[in-house]
Amino acid sequence: MKIKTRFAPSSTGCLHIGSVRTALYSWLFAQRYHGSFILRIEDTDIKRSNNEYIKNIINTLKWLGIMWDEGPYLQSDRLTLYKDKITEMLDLGHAYKCYCSIDRLKKLRLQQISCGLKPSYDRKCRYNKISSNDQDYVIRFKNPLSGQVIFDDKIRGEIIFNNSELDDLVIQRRNGIPTYNFCVVIDDLDMEITHVIRGEDHINNTPRQINILKSLNAYIPHYAHVSMVINHDKSNFSKRKNACNVLEYKNQGFLKESILNSVLRLGWSYHNQEIFTIDEMKKKFSLRHVSKSPSEFNFQKLLWLNHYYLNHIPIDNFLINQLKKNLQKIDIKYSNDMNFTKIIDLMRSRCNTIQDLAIQSRFFFEEITILNIDVIKKYLFNKHNMILQFTYDKLSIIKDWNSSNIVDILKSMSKKFSIVLKNIFMLLRISITGSETSPNISVIMEILGKIKTLCRIKKILKIS
Ligand SMILES: [Zn+2]
The missing domain is CATH 3.40.50.620 (HUPs)
Incomplete structure (x- = not known):
């Protein structure tokens, strides 16, 4: 089978x-x-x-x-099938019409509850054959009155129900729709x-x-x-x-x-x-x-x-397109000439979702408009302006703009001014990403490109 x-x-x-x-x-x-x-x-x-x-x-x-x-099947398309089955069941005597009013059923229910009984239909219309032209009825299934239903649930094992606990289920509502x-x-x-x-x-x-x-x-x-x-x-x-x-x-x-x-x-x-x-x-x-x-x-x-x-x-078109979609969602305009592969490769290890990736990569795509002066000041040290200016000048003459050439320049600055390298990195990080945390700043500078990087350093030079 x-x-x-x-x-x-x-x-x-x-x-x-x-x-x-x-x-x-x-x-x-x-x-x-x-x-x-x-x-x-x-x-x-x-x-x-x-x-x-x-x-x-x-x-x-x-x-x-x-x-x-197969499908999708809609039950609403299959009403004729259900109706035919209901007619068949009525003919075979497996179902019957119940003319009990909603009011009667409500009263019955309240009565049963007040006696501490489980509410269930009392099968009035099953036993009293009514022949009526009244269209206000439901159709009920004649549940067996005795015996048990036993099935072997593939997850839970054997499950047993006594038929005496099951009432006569409504299989067609008053509006003619099967249940x-x-x-x-x-x-x-x-x-x-x-x-x-x-x-x-x-x-x-x-x-x-x-x-x-x-x-x-x-x-x-x-x-x-x-x-x-x-x-x-x-x-x-x-x-x-x-x-x-x-x-x-x-x-x-x-x-x-x-x-x-x-x-x-x-x-x-x-x-x-x-x-x-x-x-x-x-x-x-x-x-x-x-x-x-x-x-x-x-x-x-x-x-x-x-x-x-x-x-x-893999960092392929799927992932790149997903990043672009998520950038659009947060209103970031991107230019297609950015190296998306490199950006994802650098940023994804710090992100849980593609939305995160878009948020955390935003500095690649848009100017840092709100620079937090307090954050900047925290990392300003003696002669920082001069050092930044020097770094700017040195960076601007790099011909082959890549992270290793950038690091060489930064190392020479560290030596020249006797400052630990990580402080120079931090100065640049703040200037370029607007944040105190980021992946390797020289790689960011490489991906961002020479013009944009220098522009951002210049901005800081102006305000600090
Ligand atoms: Zn009834």
Whole structure:
């Protein structure tokens, strides 16, 4: 039997870390066993569904490279199929129309709660055959009254539910739209899904879905319920604390590789390996090693991973274009004749994200407009002006502008004025980058070029 998995998000929100993990696990599982992976969007909740969310789902998966073999299917396009199945179930006596008013159901619920009972539908319309032309009804599934539903969860092991605890599930609402739980079952059946990998919040739906499948004499897929994702401080994964929209990480200059690794390792491990290539993920992923416990999302670890990838991927057009995009985002105008490769090579080891890289490299692209006089004064020492002027003159006669020639000049200045080299470096660093910290200043001067470097030194000469 060909393995078939699916990812079935609802289009009522952006994809967050937890849902991306479900997508990744489902995709990897299909990849590992040469199966296929289906994208299906659950958009039957008309009030809360939104096309923007559908776009977000598709764009997030595309960005991460979690590509589907079939789909995206929209449940709203498949209503006829669900309706036909519902008619079939009514005909076979597996479902019935419930004419109970909302008011009656509300009262029943309050009554049950006040008696300390778990609220559930009392099956009034299942036992009392009503023939009515009233269109105000829901359709309910006739859940078996006795026996058990047992399934072997691929992550959690055997899970048992007593049918006596399950009420008769609504499969079609008053507005004629089939319910989520029903559509899911029919879709999984129709699309021949073999493995349903999803969040643990669906565990309670599973026995009901299995009962529906059994009533249709259908194949029962394997189920794997992934634990929930919590914050590093053990609090619930809240939308406020983390980017609830994974695509937001892309905007912040994260690389897809670090998101994939971070998400993969939420509850899955393989010996002590921390970092996986996509190919390794596909070869090594298994449901057996997925943890039952809640998984911690650690933003610091994501930063660490992103730093790793930022420093290990080749400096090619992709990275250069990403830097340019991030420069644009912070309104920095760049000229294409700057040596982007050298800038990235010099700066990336101090950056966690491409956004960082843009911010920290800004002095290459724009003039230092706000010089902090206090910072400058801190490093001014006796005769600094004369030394800077001398250095300026010497630098201006360099013919071959490279860092080694620059360092030679600076060394000679250090000797001539008996000042430690690092103080001369600091003077130039402040003049050229506007900051007290930077990578090797002579390399910066080389990349910046002779004209711009001398211009910036001259500016300092004027104000100090
Ligand atoms: Zn009823």
